[in-house]
Amino acid sequence: MNLIALVGNLATNDTLQVVALGSVGLGLAGGVLGTFAVLRRQSLLGDAVSHAALPGIVLAFMLTGTKAPLVLVVGAAAAGWLATLAVLAITRHTRIKDDTALGVVLSVFFGFGLVLLTYLQRQPSAAKAGLDRFLFGQAAAMLRGDVVVIIAMGGAAIAVLVAFWKEFKLLAFDPDYAACLGYPVRILDVLLQSLIVAAIVIGLQAVGVVLMSALLVAPAAAARQWTDRLGVMAALAGLFGAGAGMLGAVISSTTEHLPAGPSIVLCASTIVVVSLLAAPNRGIIWQVLRHWRHQRRLGLEALLCDLLELATHHHDPEHGHSLSALAAMSGGRAGLKRRLRELHAKGLVRPVGAGRWTLTAAGRIEAARVAASHHPARHEDGCPT
Amino acid sequence: MNPGLEIQMVAVIVAAACALPGIFLVLRRMALLSDAISHSVLLGIVLGYMVTRDLASPWLVAAATAAGVATAALTELLRRTRLVHNDAAIGLVFPALFSVAVILISRSVGNVHLDTDAVLMGEMAFAPFNRLSIAGFDAGPVAVWVMGGILLINAAVMALLYKELKITSFDPALAAALGLSPTLVQGVLMTLVSVTAVGAFDAVGSILVVAFMIVPAATALLLAERLRAMIAWSLGIAVASAVAGYHVAVALDANIAGAIAMTLGAVFAVALVLSPRHGVVSVAVRRWRQRRLFMLQMLTIHLLHHETGDEAGRECAEQTLDQHLGWSPEQVRVAVRRALRDGLVRREGPLLVLTDAGRARAGEVLEGLTV
Amino acid sequence: MTAENRVIPALQVEDLTVAYRDKPVLWDVDVSVPPGVLMAVVGPNGAGKTTLIKACLGLVRPAAGRVLIHGRPVEAQRRNIAYVPQRGSVDWDFPTTVLDVVTMGRYGALGWFRRPGAAERERARQCLEMVGMLGYERRQISQLSGGQQQRVFLARALVQDADLFFMDEPFQGVDATTERAIVALLQDLRASGRTVICVHHDLQTVPEYFDWVSLVNVRLVASGPVNEVFTPNHLRTTYGGRLPFLSQRADPKERAR
Secondary structure (H helix, E strand, C coil), X not given: CCHHHHHHHHHHCHHHHHHHHHXXXXXXXHHHHHHXXXXXXXXXXXXXXXXXXXHHHHHHHHHHCCCCHHHHHHHHHHXXXXXXXXXXXXXHHXXXXXXXXXXXXXXXXXXXHHHHHHHHHCCCCCCCCCCCHHHHCCHHHCCHHHHHHHHHHHHHHHHHHHHCHHHHHHHXXXXXXXXXXXXXXXXXXXXXXXXXXXXXXXXXXXXXXXXXXXXXXXXXXXXXXXXXXHHHHHHHHHHHHHHHXXXXXXXXXXXXXXXXXXXXXXXXXXXXXXHHHHCCCXXXXXXXXXXXXXXHHHHHHHHHHHHHHHHHHHCCCCCCEEHHHHHHHHCCCCCHHHHHHHHHHCCCEEECCCCEEEECHHHHHHHHHHHHCCCCCCCCCCCCC | CCHHHHHHHHHHHHHHXXXXXXXXXXXXXXXXXXXXXXXXXXXXXXXXXXXXXXXCCHHHHHHHHHHHHHHHHHHHXXXXXXXXXXXXXXXXXXXXXXXXXXXXXXXXXCCCCCCHHHHHHCCHXXXXXXXXXXXXXXXXXXXXXXXXXXXXHHHHHHHHCHHHHHHHHHXXXXXXXXXXXXXXXXXXXXXXXXXXXHHHHXXXXXXXXXXXXXXXXXXXXXXXXXXXXXXXXXXXXXXXXXXXXXXXXXXXXXXXXXXXXXXXXXXXXXXXXXXXXXXXXXHHHHHHHHHHHHHHHHHHHHHHHHCCCCCHHHHCEHHHHHHHHCCCHHHHXXXXXXXXXXXXXXXXXXXXXXXXXXXXXXXXXHHHHCX | CHHHHHCCCCEEEEEEEEEECCEEEEEEEEEEECCCCEEEEECCCCCCHHHHHHHHCCCXXXXXXXXXXXXXXXXXXXXXXXXXXXXXXXXXXXXCEHHHHHHHHHHXXXXXXXXXXXXXXXXXXXHHHHCCCCCCCCCEHHHCCHHHHHHHHHHHHHCCCCCEEEEECCCCCCCHHHHHHHHHHHHHHHHCCCEEEEECCCHHHHHHHCCEEEEEECEEEEEEEHHHHCCHHHHHHHXXXXXXXXXXXXXXXHHHC
């Protein structure tokens, strides 16, 4: 499967266009709002809310008798919102910690929903099948109506977030300070929480409960690695989410037996892995490189100092020092020749006869500078170990 | 034995087996790891099946357990990079592993009994159909034997490592200093959680395992002060809810595990409201009482601070106390009435004056409070 | 007495009692701070110093008593108060830059929906210059040393153009250079008529840095000018018997040399 075929498929396939558009909208909303969930250490809120939404969906259906996307989404949002309030109330009023409260609310709500769902399914009435689709997600079965809801609700949530951007930023970074400036922190908190709930529930149908939590966490966690600005992070997270949605939907449509939800999640996970490894500065590869470079510089500086020390003991600056003497000082021959070659290339040392080395004039100045400056004393001359 | 009793037996055993490791998950603030593990054991089951092509193979259990432990390890590894927080680490790992599992199922195992619905919801009602027969003799449902074994393992390991689990849960630093490896204990606990999640899979599915593990322990936390009492409460709640939940499910003709989770939730809610020490009602009553006592103390201390000095006339007048203390006139009236009744203050014209008893009381309070 | 009474105090705390849950942390505290002083709030750990400040800022609700700022309730004076929280109170890995954090000080004056613009950023730069952090605007805040983070918080408070400053341990974990720089800045603020109230830990430096002091240990032990109130007797009452270095407390002039 090549890229051109994928894009061609997207241009011609009507169903795919709907699915891809819906997935992009979801990824965008999940990424942007997930930024705040991740920064406020509420990454697992998505998990809890999406599970807790089940009874709301079933009840909404039981009350209205329709499966219109908007009705079910409203039911899901109500239950999800109730669940976040329950978590908040439990942690505030008892000694139960937030992870346990999340677990309790998530599983009990889900259990309740499951009872309702199975109860409903065993009743002799029509038009109930397909409710569970909401749970486990069937992106490929997305309809225009679903996409309209996703885009309308996701767009509205992002619009509110942008309108209160400054306030939410302050709330996420330093709530006490926000209160000092006179902002109603409680109200802002509930508002932000509601936006996050909205972003979660609109995604349930497309990617399912388990996988929606990934769309809230993964794009934001990936975006955090690339930037140190909140605005850029939110935009990047939206972009990553939308990209994962698009790519996942397209790949799934062109491959047999590849469900869209998991495919989207794996795309998002891939973005996370790449970001964790390769993002400049924070990425693991950069960290390793930085560490390695630092070690190498320290090694060269230590060698310079060793040569300087040998030279001061000899009174003859021209005297060449053997490898074994240097090895004895630095505790081993490993890498010694390489380091000498490097210093030689920089013009700081020069060979004197076979296998014997001494500092050049420039090397002496450099070694003295290193010894005098930033290193903690190894000997009285202050050379690094 | 009739199927109803057998199902109840399975329910009770599953509930008890899950409740045990759940206690330590809750105490270690790792409750949601149970959610992550119960999802990713699916990947182990699928991989195990792809190798053995046998759904009954014991290797499946081993593979699933390994997947569970790997989830915990991956989460920890991700956290240690310090690039993401702990909660995000969990939220990144298990959806990815779960997605891989779902994709593998739909691509290569398609027509075998491993549909995602069953995985997520479980169905306890099928338990009596899968029977263990030894040499033609019917030994009851397989689930009873499997979960019974897991229950025994959980109980045995926790009895053996009781002290270690306890110390590493409350004070990992101390545990490390005493030479107990928190990492090792953690590994053991994660293995128990994984094995239990795998075993409970058929009966309760991957999401309700969380309810079975976390809710009894969370409820016990509201009712018990000591670890041993907490374990007893957890087991009691788990068993009682399993039986009650079964009957709810039968009455509604609904999913049994879901009904048990619902019952567990109801018990939790009752404890939340009525627990004698930590319940919302008793806390509110205690607050109210303490607030009344506290207001009395505030009044005496206020009078003590201002009984000398030229502002006494202003600060200690009964009429203006509400302004000085920022209380409502009603609050002032109640506090003054009690103080008069207890003989802590007396009226002198418009002023309230501390009696010797009142002065002694205020002094005691201040003495006791200084840090 | 008469002269002081006519001036409206910058901060007036009346009969303030604060309790967390059921545990009282401050009992019936009365403090009156005249404008234009640099005050230290001193007391042992857990004595309620931070709580006192938070109650003054309206961040915790008192069980009794009230707080007046320039004669009016806090809610009406938000624009006139600046706050420097403890450095550990925020997540320094938050994706934001130095300039961004300092600009947050203008959010109160901006009000709802309006975004900070060039004017706000310019003001933020001026304040960064005052704390010697110009040139760090684009740094991510986790890449700063403890002292630098403290200076950023200070700049954020300066940007508010307030006349009453509350600071929670501004010298906690900063190096000696930063400490001197911060003290100089605080003394400048006082010189320009502002009032500064600091939770402070180091008893030795109180007479050198501050001219006003409140000694707190759940209740108020004493409050007033340093040379009247900062006496061994009051300190002993505040700290109980646990003040071994009290006798060796260096003379301020001695230390300055």
